[in-house]
Amino acid sequence: MTTEATSTTDATAKCPVFADFDPLVPHHLDTGRPISEQLPWPLLARARREQPVFYMPQIDMWCVTRYDDIRAMLRDTETFSNAGANEMRTEVPAEITIPEGCPYPTIGDSVANLDPPNHTRVRKLMQYAFTPKRVGERSEQIREIANACIDKFIDQGEVDLVPAYSNPIPIQVIAMVLGFPIEAADRFRKWTDDFLELLANPGLPHDRAVEMWNGLLDSFEYIRNHVQSRRESPENDLISDLLHARSDDGAPSLSDFEIISNTISFVIAGTDTTATQISHMVICLQEDRSRWEEVVADPSLVPNAVEETLRYLGPVRGLNRVVTCDAELGGVKIPQGSRLFWMGAAANRDEAAFENADQFDLHRKNMSHHIGFGALKHFCIGAPLARLEAQIALECLIERLPSLQIDEQTAPYPPTCVMPGPLNLRATWTPPAR
Numbered sequence: 001m002t003t004e005a006t007s008t009t010d011a012t013a014k015c016p017v018f019a020d021f022d023p024l025v026p027h028h029l030d031t032g033r034p035i036s037e038q039l040p041w042p043l044l045a046r047a048r049r050e051q052p053v054f055y056m057p058q059i060d061m062w063c064v065t066r067y068d069d070i071r072a073m074l075r076d077t078e079t080f081s082n083a084g085a086n087e088m089r090t091e092v093p094a095e096i097t098i099p100e101g102c103p104y105p106t107i108g109d110s111v112a113n114l115d116p117p118n119h120t121r122v123r124k125l126m127q128y129a130f131t132p133k134r135v136g137e138r139s140e141q142i143r144e145i146a147n148a149c150i151d152k153f154i155d156q157g158e159v160d161l162v163p164a165y166s167n168p169i170p171i172q173v174i175a176m177v178l179g180f181p182i183e184a185a186d187r188f189r190k191w192t193d194d195f196l197e198l199l200a201n202p203g204l205p206h207d208r209a210v211e212m213w214n215g216l217l218d219s220f221e222y223i224r225n226h227v228q229s230r231r232e233s234p235e236n237d238l239i240s241d242l243l244h245a246r247s248d249d250g251a252p253s254l255s256d257f258e259i260i261s262n263t264i265s266f267v268i269a270g271t272d273t274t275a276t277q278i279s280h281m282v283i284c285l286q287e288d289r290s291r292w293e294e295v296v297a298d299p300s301l302v303p304n305a306v307e308e309t310l311r312y313l314g315p316v317r318g319l320n321r322v323v324t325c326d327a328e329l330g331g332v333k334i335p336q337g338s339r340l341f342w343m344g345a346a347a348n349r350d351e352a353a354f355e356n357a358d359q360f361d362l363h364r365k366n367m368s369h370h371i372g373f374g375a376l377k378h379f380c381i382g383a384p385l386a387r388l389e390a391q392i393a394l395e396c397l398i399e400r401l402p403s404l405q406i407d408e409q410t411a412p413y414p415p416t417c418v419m420p421g422p423l424n425l426r427a428t429w430t431p432p433a434r
């Protein structure tokens with residue numbers, strides 16, 4: 001820790017920048033070129049070597065790129081806080097009234113927004129609902145969802161995998177796991193798209209913002225009614241698990257506000273991420289077709305394909321923290337009040353942590369050391385569900401469409417450095433003989 005830097009403004013005037021990387025320039029992120037030709041990786045490798053912690057004036061945030069620095073930062077939850085790290089950047093329009101008990105415009109008491117000790121209490125109460133055993137009870141239903149998607153397009157011999165496969169699986173799974181009817185998936189899709197747009201885009205036209213806000217408030221009422229109905233008559237679902245969670249140490253159980261906040265965050269955090277993971281597994285395996293063929297020949301490699309994709313091309317490039325006091329990271333002084341972006345994607349390519357880090361390797365020994373799900377206290381609580389969905393989605397594809405080929409050049413990405421996922425992914429295969 002340091003006492004030299006006294007305010008963000010003073011310090012950012014002389015802070016280190018890495019001028020070659022601009023988080024707002026699309027081709028510094030991804031452009032749908034083959035992965036080996038994408039620009040961010042060589043740029044981020046230079047950042048790790050030359051300026052591993054740097055200030056990004058374009059978005060007024062600090063970027064951390066090295067594996068060890070990020071782990072040190074994630075360990076120190078007092079200095080690098082989650083409280084206020086994930087807030088919407090848009091004003092709530094004057095005509096919108098936020099009802100009592102509604103967490104918007106933040107994600108309220110979601111674990112993603114809390115620091116210890118409150119984080120520890122809430123997370124402990126939720127943990128049971130996300131154990132691999134509890135989540136594993138959903139395997140057959142997830143397989144049915146994946147197979148139902150494939151049934152719709154298998155005879156065509158071609159499809160855009162993003163809208164037909166990667167997107168529908170996670171949104172239907174999360175609706176099912178939370179105990180909503182499967183038809184709620186469409187409502188969830190619109191709601192998460194609107195939430196993320198409001199979160200990221202301060203310049204939306206006023207009427208559009210009002211319309212989106214009204215949709216968000218409808219979704220809040222929908223969830224609130226669902227929680228109420230499960231309180232009266234529990235079922236075998238995640239909301240009922242949360243309502244009945246009790247800890248051994250007598251900590252108070254979860255309030256409705258905490259359950260609603262976390263439900264919102266499961267839907268937001270668990271859909272686009274997992275959708276991109278499904279697309280990225282296909283892209284990574286097809287980048288060198290012998291990888292795809294190896295997994296088709298030996299499906300026991302599917303869990304490795306999931307883990308190595310999370311390392312090599314994970315869906316979450318990085319996330320935010322707020323710096324609560326003057327701090328030092330990787331030898332760089334960062335002033336109190338700064339906002340920080342930990343670039344897990346850069347850390348997952350750090351040679352100090354992974355040998356031949358720029359190679360996708362289905363047999364890498366330490367692939368599970370990646371930080372694609374974060375690490376330590378805020379490690380992704382949905383990881384067992386995400387892994388299961390990703391495994392089943394890939395198993396169904398290699399089993400039913402072993403001849404699948406993709407045209408990676410047709411995979412455009414949106415210009416974002418948080419969770420860029422392909423918008424399209426054209427695939428072709430030989431349809432089965434009938």
Ligand code: HEM
Nearest residue numbers: 111112266269270273274277319372373374378380382386
């Ligand atoms: C492949 C898919 C997924 C990826 C790559 C992913 C990635 C991440 C990452 C990197 C974090 C750490 C955040 C931080 O430290 O700031 C995180 C946290 C979280 N994830 Fe995921 N996630 C995925 C799927 C899911 C799913 C399916 C759910 C819910 C059902 C979920 C719910 C959450 C929640 C609630 C947190 C906050 C945990 C905490 O702060 O204690 N995620 N995720």
